[in-house]
Amino acid sequence: MDVTKRYISLSKRKVNRDPITEPWPEIGLVLENAPEDPLPSIRVKDGVIIEMDGKRREDFDLIDRFIADYGIDKSGCERAMALPSADIAKRLVDVNVTRDEIVGLTVGLTPAKLMRVVCELNIVEIMMAQMKMRARRSIGNQAHVTNLKDNPVLMSMDAAEAALRGFTELETTGVVGRIAPLNAIALLVGGQAGRPGVLTQCSMEEAYELQLGIQGLTTFAETLSVYGTEGVFTDGDDTPWSKAFLSAGYLSRGIKTRFSSGTGSEVMMGAAEGKSMLYLEARCLWIIKASGIQGTQNGSLDGIAITSTLPGGLKTVASENLIASMLGLEVASGNDTYFTESDMRRTAKFVPTLFAGTDLITSGYSATPNSDNVFAGSNVDTEHYDDWYMIQRDFSVDGGIVPVKEEDVVRVRRRAGKAMQALFEELHFAPIGDEEIEAAVFAYSGEDIIDRNIRNDIRCAELVLTEGITGLDIACALNRRGFAFEGESILALLKHRVAADYLQTSAFVDSNLNVKSIINDRNDYRGPGTAYRPDEERIKKLNDNARLKTFRNILEDANACGPDGEDIDIREIGDAERGKRKDEVVIAVSPSFGSHQKKTLGDIPHLRVLDEVIAGIEEEGLRARCVKCYESSDLGVIASIGAKLSGSGIGVGIQSKGTSEIQQKDFSPLFNLELFSQAPLLDREAYRKIGGSAARYAKGETPEPLPARIDPSVHPLLIKSSVLHYFDTQRIVRRKKPVEFTYVEKGAKE
Amino acid sequence: MSGAYSLSDYPIIENRPEDIVTPGGVRIEDITFENIERGAVSVYDCRTSKEGLLAQAAIAELTGDRYIAGSLKRAAEMVDIDGDKIIEIYNALRPYRSSEEDLTGLAFELRTKYGAEENARFIEEATAALKHRRKLRGNR
Incomplete structure (x- = not known):
């Protein structure tokens, strides 16, 4: 088949x-809505x-039974289930129905019904509902x-920097499991150095993670995974009861706990039982709630590489977040993948x-380059900080992190x-x-640091467990050694x-070390x-940008001179007269040209602009005369003034910012022979060439128009262009006639 | 715990700190570096307190959240249970690990040794469910 160049180009796009x-x-x-998904129903006796x-x-499996016995609200479920899905969906986006009312209704809905309700919503409605249903007020x-x-x-330094940027929680893990206690300590200490109160976690096997929490080295845990089919649950060597029991054990040690789930996991584990991802996720979320x-x-998590391949996949991911919020869960x-x-x-x-705002917008923004992200890379990493900040700025949304000064980053990293x-x-x-510290302060990634003997660090990590070193030991040690700020935070x-207090739903600890959660926020x-x-x-803070x-x-x-200090000295001669010579081209410039502004948007010194245009004219055997216009800064007007003063009837108009055109005296100012609009180019x-073309017009020739150059990338300079034009306009002197001038290079010998 | 809570008591650490006595018998405000260096306060005092968990359960109940209240009550019962024991029971609740008698024994132990009524009932309910779905030891 024939291929077009556009298709070849498209085929190479990363997408x-x-x-x-x-x-x-x-x-x-x-x-x-898989063929195997059940129809929603409920009967209570x-x-x-x-x-x-x-x-x-x-016929209930373990999951059904767990949800039915500990989850579904038996007093309200029959009434809630009787409502049409579309009716509930409309309430979700109705600002007059409160979040709490929706939660009260949702706890009466079965997984199959929940799936049907959110399927009624399009992506914008999902966002509206999510905005209302998020548990906590702040994000x-x-x-x-x-x-x-x-x-x-x-x-520790990456933790400090992340905390400084505003992340509410930090999560680590270890490439080598045995080093986890040291990683937990690095996050605890570094995190508090960056921002007091930041919560930290070390993702490990459940019993191990519990131990780290018991020793006060971590404050939260979120790796308790649940699945939507009994088969996958069993393969994962758990039952809903084992998970629920263990999680209460976490709570008993003061560990803030959340579960993990997400569409696609049952597909990966090969036992989806023909059920749809969203139905299974609704079951997962119900297990969590019932626990x-x-x-x-x-929000799919690791499964995103599966869910995102299907049409509507990312909408489904947003709707699974919504189901969690509808159930009153922190999301x-x-x-994060x-x-x-x-x-x-x-x-x-x-x-x-x-845009909608969730309790935690990502469950893992990579605060290191993705090359150092042991969770196999996140959707966004350190490379994207400034993009993320810009998007927050563009849409006036709070994504939970703020721009910070480099000097502050260096300070907290070193600290x-x-x-x-x-x-x-x-x-x-x-x-x-x-020297290790200094290298790491300024490192881009682990490639740039001084390596340590990891076997020694592992031995130390093992000591943390065998000697039972606790968060309190760490707080005291830091306090003794002059790190009272970090010591006090850990204490x-x-x-x-x-x-x-931080075991309540959607809790975090703010910079003043106060707990905020669904109860008070x-x-x-x-x-x-x-x-x-x-x-x-x-x-x-959100809008700030270096x-x-x-x-x-x-x-x-x-105002600054050209790159080589090339400055212009304009010498006005007197009112410009209408020229009589047919061999002249008049160059007309705007009010601030060469006097209050010194170079173009393209960084060409005004001195050189005139030099070049004049040289172009002279190469065609004609002569140039320079005129400054005071009554207008408008390119059309000044170019027309130049053309009318010109004995040949041809003028070149040049604005201070560099935009130029060739004009003929009989044209209206809005029309022209040739316009060169993208000054930066x-x-x-x-x-x-502009000078040369103008001269050829003056000789009565019809030169080929100069090749057009368009580069969309200079468009962002429009703001600078507008400001420069504004300053040019400020220099207008009403009723002041055009003045003829000569010029020299400032400081040059005459 | 001195009875009724209202939502304005939250956060407890700020508004009702006098209700909390740490497992080591000290008050929260006494957890200071000075007292730690003097040996008057130990790491044992930095453990989550039963009173704290029950207060949080009461607060959650006030917002109508029986789910959070339930797990916090079970957690309050676990404060005095060893970490190793918690892991042991957790393992026992995994599929194909325990016989009906094992689980009944654990429920009995929780009830009699630790006064953990909520947890004991939870294990009994788990036992019935695992039995029904043939997830007990030997069912594989």
């Missing part, structure tokens, strides 16, 4: 490397659910902090959750490293050298454990103008 599939219900590769989603109680975000070398120095666990990290909404090579898809993936150094000394761990977190969205809106102080300096410097920049050669 075309992303795998895509079609539904295949037999293996569970189906988003929703004597306070016991005797039928749910088409199954009689005696948060979570970071992954890992490195391939399990280097505790670098890890009495406050939240979930869902850490995914966006690499699934596409396309930056546009990567962005589109997080937009619904970022984290020094705290670790002191702590390791106190604990008699393998020492951390000053405050331990005190919070005693009172357990409940989402109260009631339509426009209600619920969470960033306040003035927060908006200022590059604003450039904007503020525009005029100063324009005009180099010295272009100005010379």
Whole structure:
């Protein structure tokens, strides 16, 4: 078949490397409404659910039974289930129906019904519903902090930087499982150095993770996975009861706990039983709710590489987050797994959750380059910070993190490293050298650091367990060694454990070390103008950007001389007369040209602009005369003035910013012979050609128009162009006639 | 715990700290570096307290969240249970690990040794479910 160049180009786009599939219900590769999905139903008798989603109680599997006995609200379920799905869906987007009313209704809905309700919604409606249903009023975000070398120095610094940027929670793990206690300590210490109160986690096998929590080295856990079919649950060597029991054990040790689930996991485990992903996820979420666990990290997670291949996949992912919120759960909404090579898809993936706002917008923004992300890479990493900030700025949304100054990043990274150094000394761990700290402060990734002897670090990590080194030991050691700030924060977190305030739904610890959760920070969205809106102080932080300096410097920049200090000295001769010579071309410039502005948007000194245009004219055997216009800065007007003063009837108009045109005296100012509109693209050669063309017009020739150059990438300079034009306009002098001038290079010998 | 809570008591650490006595018998405000260095406060005092968990359960109930309240009550019963024991029971609840008698024994132990009534009932309910779905030891 013939191929077009456009198709060849399209085929090379990164998005075309992303795998895509079609539904295949037999293996569970189906988003929703699979042929095997049950019809929603409920029957209650004597306070016991005797039928749910088409199954009689005696046929219940473990999951059905768990949900029916501990989950579904038996007093309200028959009334709730009788409502048409579309009716419930409409209430979800109705600002007059409160979040709490919806939660009250949702706990009466079976998994099959829940799936049908959210399937009624399109993506914008899902976002509206999510905005209302999020548990907490304020939003948060979570970071992954890992490195391939399990280097505790670098890890503590990356934790500090992430905390400084505003992440609510930090999560690590270990490449080598045995080093996990050290990683947990790096996150604990580094995190507090960056921002007091940040919660930390070390993702490990369940019993191991519990031990780290018991020792006060971590504050939260979220790796308790649940699945939607009994088969996968059993393969995972768990039952709903074992998971629920263990999670209550976590709570008893003051560990904030959330479960993990997500569409696609049953497909990966090969036992989806022909059911749809969303139906199975609704079951997972019900298991979590029935366990009495406050939240979930869902939104496909690892399964995203499967869910995202199907049409509607990313919408389904957003709707699984919504189901969790409808059940009243805290949601850490995914966006934490690499699934596409396309930056546009990567962005589109997080937009619904970022714009709607969830309790934790990502359940793992990679606070290291993805090359160091031990969770196999996140959807967004350190490379995307500035993009993320810009999107927050563009849409006035709070994505949980704010721009920070590089000097502050350096400060907290070094502080984290020094705290670790002191702590390791106190604990008699393998020492951390000053040069290690300095290398890691400025490192891009683990590639740039000084390697440690990992066997020594592993031995120290094992000591943490065998000697039972606790968070309190760490707090005391830091306090003794002059890191009172970090010591106090860790102590405050331990005190919070005693009172357990952060075990309530969607809790976090703020910078003042106070707990916020659904109890004192409940989402109260009631339509426009209600619920969470960033306040003035927060908006200022969200909008800040180091590059604003450039904007503020525009005029100063324009006033500066050319790159080689080439400045112009304009000498006015007197009122410009109408020329009589047919061999002249008049160059007309705008009011601030060469006097208050010195170079073009393309960085060409005004001195050289005139030099080149004149040279171009003279090469054609004609002469040039320079005129400054004071009555207007408009290119059409000044070019026409030049043309009318010109003996040949041809003029060249040049604005201070460099935009130019060739004009003929009989044309209206809005028409012209040739216009050169993208000033940033005009180099010295272009100005010379403009002069040459103008001269040829003056000789009565019809030169071929100069080749058009269009480069969309200069469009962002429009703002600079507008500002420069504004300053040009400020120099207008009403009723002042055009003045003829000559010029020399300033400082040059005459 | 001194009885009724209202939502304005939250956070407990700020508004009702006097209700909390740590497992080591000290008050939250006494957890200071000074007291730790003096040996008056130990790591044992930084454990989650039964009172704290029950207070949180009461607060959750006030918001109508019986789910959170339920798990926090079970957690409160577990404060005095060893970590190893918790892991042992967790393992026992995994599929194909325990006989009916094993689980009944654990429920009995929870009830009599730890006064953990909620957890004991939870294990009994698990036993019935695992038996029904043939997930007990030897059922594979």
